[in-house]
Amino acid sequence: MTCLRFDLRKKMIPYIEGRLAGPGTARLERHLLSCDFCRALLVRLRTGHQMAQRLAWLSLAIDEVPQFDSGIAGLVATGATGRAWPSTWPDRLEALATPRVVTVLAAVVLLQLGLLVVSNRAVLLGEHSRTSVSTGSINLAEFRQLTIPELRSNTQPHVATEGYVEDVHTDEEEGTVAFRLVERPQSGSSFVVCEIMSPIQMAPPPEGSRVRVYGVERYDAQQDRKWYEVNPVLNIVALKP
Amino acid sequence: MDRTKTKAAPAVALKISPARAPEEHRLTVAAKRGEPGVFREIYNAYRARVYNLALYSIGDSAQAQDVLQAVFLKVFRGLAAFRFESSLATWIYRIAHNECRDHHRRRKAPFVPLEAVLGSTxxxxxxxxxxxxxxxxxxxxxxxxxxxxxxxxxxxxxxLKYVEGLSYEDMARVLGCAPGTVASRLNRALAELEERLRPFRQLL
Incomplete structure (x- = not known):
């Protein structure tokens, strides 16, 4: 069975290279103890890594690389110089008016129009999905619908839960977006931490909005956490407040 | 919410040691001024790395040489507008990556085996x-x-990782994506590599 711990999979190469910090190593090793899929993947990655490492020793023949005089010098010397960026706006617009730029601008305008139509349609329907990947392979109806407090006693991996969005947080280094989903806004009520991660691309919901989140439930037992998570988030549906 | 792991990606220069960075800066400034001979130095400093990337990406030495030339023409043309928002190396790698990707899209030709590139052993x-x-x-x-x-x-x-030795952060800068995406892509690549080489395990 496929494991959805994309977050831990991303740590496997640093782990193999011995570059993963202590807590990360412990977290990954705990998971490996109970996950056949990730153990098998780790073995494959280690083998692939060992083979790929040999590339570092394989230098391609340097004499194949053209020397400056036989390569680019002629082009540089014969006026293949860059055009300076024009100093006046009419000249700049003229410089920008290449067929390629015009095509790109036209495509952007059409895309914006398309998004506007789709967005309006979603508003009329009352709710819309925020995910940018196809959920064709995921049957959202099979996700267990639970309230946030009910997540504590749940034993099913795939859950759907509703609440208000607070504390949206982007981690650029990890490439993840996390937010807190609470039962009632600003009340200190029960919460679950939701995490969106690559390869699932999804715009984070606006803070204060009410959403239904689909994903994999887990418990983060780290010392400074000890909270329930929906990680990874597989789909988000905006709801009426 | 205490998310202590959060921090912005460090602004490290690509494979430029602290000792080398001033030299790279000096070269770049001199090249922007159009000082004679400086562009040759830049070319000689990066040609092998760009060629390596192109040859592995394209699989044909003649086409890799064309890409090398196109990359350095763009470097030459773009130097005047270079604003030190990244290291020179990152910038050159990014141009090379874009050129290889465009070449790959245009070509869509059958893959040329390495033996055809390098000849017999x-x-x-x-x-x-x-x-x-x-x-x-x-x-x-x-x-x-x-x-x-x-x-x-x-x-x-x-x-980028195993031949050029870049970090995830530098690869992300060159490829224009998040480090997390780099990690996922690398995982898929290594798993695929392992699968393709599995029949040769006894030999390797």
Whole structure:
């Protein structure tokens, strides 16, 4: 069975290279103890890594690389110089008016129009999905619908839960977006931490909005956490407040 | 919410040691001024790395040379507008990556095996070699060929990491994506590489 711990999979190469910090190593090793899929993947990655490492020793023949005089010098010397960026706006617009730029601008305008139509349609329907990947392979109806407090006693991996969005947080280094989903806004009520991660691309919901989140439930037992998570988030549906 | 792991990606320069960075800066400033001979220095400093990337990406030495030329023409043309928002190396790598990607999109031609690029092993290494050296070279060629037959995006991350030695952060800058995406892509590439080389495990 496929494991959805994309977050831990991303740590496997640093782990193999011995570059993963202590807590990360412990977290990954705990998971490996109970996950056949990730153990098998780790073995494959280690083998692939060992083979790929040999590339570092394989230098391609340097004499194949053209020397400056036989390569680019002629082009540089014969006026293949860059055009300076024009100093006046009419000249700049003229410089920008290449067929390629015009095509790109036209495509952007059409895309914006398309998004506007789709967005309006979603508003009329009352709710819309925020995910940018196809959920064709995921049957959202099979996700267990639970309230946030009910997540504590749940034993099913795939859950759907509703609440208000607070504390949206982007981690650029990890490439993840996390937010807190609470039962009632600003009340200190029960919460679950939701995490969106690559390869699932999804715009984070606006803070204060009410959403239904689909994903994999887990418990983060780290010392400074000890909270329930929906990680990874597989789909988000905006709801009426 | 205390998310202590959060921090912005460090602004490290690409494979430029602290000792080398001032030299790179000096070269770039001089090149922007159009000082004679400086562009040659830049070319000589980066040509092998750009060529390596192009050859692994494209799989054909003649086309890799064309890409090399196109990359350095763009570098030459773009130097005046270079604003030190990244290191020179990152910028050159990014141009090379874009050029390889565009070349790959335009071409869509059948893959050329590495043997066709390098010729027979006798041609590659004119020195009389021992049996073990010959066998090692054969093994290396199998790995190189397997890498060059990976899908383009997978091949890129493998080459940037294992041939060029870049960090996830630097790869992300060159490829224009998040480090997390780099990590996922690298995982897929290595798993694919392992699968392709599995029949040769006894040899390797």
């Amino acid at each position: 006798d041609e590659v290494d004119p020195q009389p070699s021992s049996h073990e050296q010959h066998a090692r070279r054969e093994r290396d060629l199998i790995i190189q060929r397997a890498v060059m037959q990976l899908p383009f995006k997978m091949r890129e991350v493998v080459v």
